Structure formats: C-alpha cells, structure tokens
Amino acid sequence: MSKNHNLIQHAGIGFGSLADRTENPSKAADKAQAPVSSMILADASPAAREESLKLIQRLFLTPGQAVPKTVMFAAIDSGSGCSLLCAITARLLAENVSGSVCLVHANFRTPPSPGLFAGENHYGLADSLRQEGGIRNYAKQAGRDNLWLLSSGSLQDDSLNILTSERIKERMLELRNEFTFVLIDAPPLNAYADGMAIGRLTDGVVLVLEANATRREAALRVTESLRTARIPVLGAVLNKRTFPIPAALYKRI
Secondary structure, rough: HHHHHHHHHHHHHOOEEOOOOOOOOHHHHHHHOOHHHHHHHHHHHHHHHHHHHHHHHHHHHOOOOOOOEEEEEEEEOOOOOOHHHHHHHHHHHHHHHHOEEEEEEEEOOOOOOOHHHHHOOOOOOOHHHOOOHHHHHEEEEEOOOEEEEEEOOOOOOOOOOOHOHHHHHHHHHHHHHOOOOEEOOOOOOOOOOOOHHHHHHOOOEEEEOOOOOOOOHHHHHHHHHHHHHHOEEEEEEEEEEEEOHHHHHHHHO
C-alpha cells in the first residue's frame, strides 16, 4: 500500500481505491437478463461500490465547491479496469442525484464487451460523429430514468480520426447541454493521444491506476502532460488493490 500511495502522492493528486472485483458464477445466468444498471453493479465488489461512492461525494456532492459537469475517466495503461469503474460511478451517481447522467464510451481502441452494458454495441458515439440528428437519438436509457448510455457505436476504419475531429467538439457541447452530468470512458493516456484530445473538451480527468502495476514514471509523465495541456486532474483511483487481510480489519488500521 505504501508503494502505491507514494506513487500517487508524487503525481500530486488525490486518490480513492478500488479492490479487485469478484463475481459469483451462480449469478451469470441472471446477469444475462438483467438491465444494464443492475448488471454494472453485479460486476462490482462491495469495496468497489464503497470507493466509487466516495469519489462521487468528493467530486459531485461536496457543498461549497464547483461541481464538474463533464468528467473523463482514463487509465494510465491498458487493463486497469477503467471502463468498469466509469460505469459503476455513472450508475451510482444516477442513484444519488436527480439530474440526468450520461455514460459515454469513447474508448475506440478497446471497446468493452457488449455484455458489460447488457446490450449490443451497434449505434452510438461513432455513428453520431458521422451522421446528423440529436445526440439523444444515439443514446439509450440504461435501467433508470435518469441514466443514459452512449456506447462507442459502429467502429470503422475512420473511427479514430473522427474521434479527434472538429465534429467531436460539437457533440461534446451537445452532451453538456443535454445531460446534467457526462462521464466519459477514454483510452489509456500512456499509449494513445485520443484521451488528451477528449480531455480538453471536459472539466477534468479522473486517473485510473492499477495497484502494483502502474509505473511511477508513467504516472508522473501522464500527469505532467495533462497539466501542460491545462486539463485539470480531479483525482485518481487506485484500482485492483488486493487486501492482505480481511477488508473489515483493513479499515481499522
């Protein structure tokens, strides 16, 4: 824990933590029929839900502070669990606010399995960047009246180019006007430039680091790049942390 804590402290950002998620195999059949909102939480461990709620409290529900409206979630490296974290946070935020919440999957590099969102990924952000029509025409409700999902959509050869085109600025502004909160799942920042382009259109970024895997040098490099680009770092989450002792005892230390 000390090594991971120091890594984030050196980057100069606050952090939360998420334990590894575990899934009961007996629930697999039920999940196949569950609505997207229930399915997201079924993938989350109790510790993940708790820490995601702390993140929501710190960013969106603390009185007396400016509340970010559009937030990008981005990992330092691939495989850090960023997509699931962003989905959990969107689901729980929708439960705790009366306004609308839109989860946007802008990671065209490694789109999540359609099973994570309990539906097919055939119509979404990529389509909205090629076609006309209001942004809500490309989103779908996700189990709650105030929770919406804009999936990555139909990815083609030009998808990566349109993600950094002028068109994305128009759609991001539309998302900001249409929904109270917009949470964006972006590609890992250490590997691709897409996230930096998207981040400039948001109110800030939540960095996702993988416990015992993210290198200090990579975290520092990404954080400095964000600051140079004037993209606010709102905080960080230490994901996939394992408890060497039972979680209940760990909290008492």
